[in-house]
Amino acid sequence: MAGGAVAERDRACAGQGAGVDPRGGRGERRFRPGSQDRSAGLLALAEREEISWGLAAGVSFRVIAGRLGRAPSTVSREVGRHGRREKYRAARADEGAWGNARRPKSCLLQPSPALRDTVAGKLKEDWSPRQIAGWLARTFAPEDGMYVSHETIYKSLFIQARGVLKKELISHLRRRRTMRRSKNASTAGQQRGCIRDAVSIRERPAEAEDRAVPGHWEGDLITGSKSSHIATLVERHSRYRRPFRSTRTRWSGSVKAVLA
Numbered sequence: 581m582a583g584g585a586v587a588e589r590d591r592a593c594a595g596q597g598a599g600v601d602p603r604g605g606r607g608e609r610r611f612r613p614g615s616q617d618r619s620a621g622l623l624a625l626a627e628r629e630e631i632s633w634g635l636a637a638g639v640s641f642r643v644i645a646g647r648l649g650r651a652p653s654t655v656s657r658e659v660g661r662h663g664r665r666e667k668y669r670a671a672r673a674d675e676g677a678w679g680n681a682r683r684p685k686s687c688l689l690q691p692s693p694a695l696r697d698t699v700a701g702k703l704k705e706d707w708s709p710r711q712i713a714g715w716l717a718r719t720f721a722p723e724d725g726m727y728v729s730h731e732t733i734y735k736s737l738f739i740q741a742r743g744v745l746k747k748e749l750i751s752h753l754r755r756r757r758t759m760r761r762s763k764n765a766s767t768a769g770q771q772r773g774c775i776r777d778a779v780s781i782r783e784r785p786a787e788a789e790d791r792a793v794p795g796h797w798e799g800d801l802i803t804g805s806k807s808s809h810i811a812t813l814v815e816r817h818s819r820y821r822r823p824f825r826s827t828r829t830r831w832s833g834s835v836k837a838v839l840a
Contacts, residue, residue: 622677623650623658628670631655635665688728689736689744695726696744699733703749709733791816 618624623631627648634644641659645652659665662673689696695716702712709730720726736744737753788796794817802810812823 623654625670625674628658628673631658632668632670635659635668687736687744688732692725695728698726699728700745700749703733703745703752706752706754708754788816794818 627650630648631644634647641655642652645655648655658673659668662668662676689699698716699712702715703709707715712733713728713730716727733745737747737750740747787793794815796816797813798816799811799813804810808825810823810825812821814821
């Protein structure tokens with residue numbers, strides 16, 4: 581019966597090719613969803629039935645994996661994901677795998693008002709998302725459904741299209757960022773914050789390095805909000821300092837005007 585249900589489902593998916601239904605509910609043209617294909621690297625129903633038979637016979641994961649030509653860890657994860665040894669069933673596991681593969685997935689906070697309200701309440705108390713995720717894992721049992729990762733909380737805050745957590749809760753985060761960046765994000769190779777045609781300090785001539793000859797200046801720049809800039813020029817021989825403020829974006833004219 582399980583094989584017939586799966587075959588019926590596969591035939592239904594195969595019939596839902598990417599096409600256009602000329603007559604929708606109110607006369608509009610609608611697109612049919614594409615078929616859901618199984619990757620060649622994933623377990624098939626026949627392999628899951630072999631796993632189920634092996635578990636019923638008391639065979640180890642390593643022996644079952646050898647029969648299937650799979651890694652023992654693949655079989656172990658499959659059994660642990662779908663009920664463990666005592667409750668593993670091939671048809672149920674196959675249906676669950678198809679369900680987990682569907683996209684897009686809804687956020688964990690969306691179908692659970694209790695979890696959503698709990699997370700929002702802790703955020704209002706200035707808890708960090710990582711603290712909330714850890715507290716939920718320690719306080720509630722897994723079967724209660726009161727668990728969520730800190731990344732899901734961050735995404736629900738910064739991606740308002742989900743409509744889960746209010747944007748005002750961002751103000752309770754400890755970092756005042758307006759957008760969430762990946763931990764792998766990098767500015768390497770970008771030209772932001774770099775000085776164009778800059779001369780390295782290692783190329784400073786010897787008479788400027790030992791401060792023996794007057795007339796050599798070095799500068800420092802501080803940039804603030806609304807294009808505000810404060811710079812300091814220091815004469816290396818006498819240590820004479822001249823601070824000045826400017827709103828210009830090109831500093832050659834400002835420096836020449838100060839030194840004139």
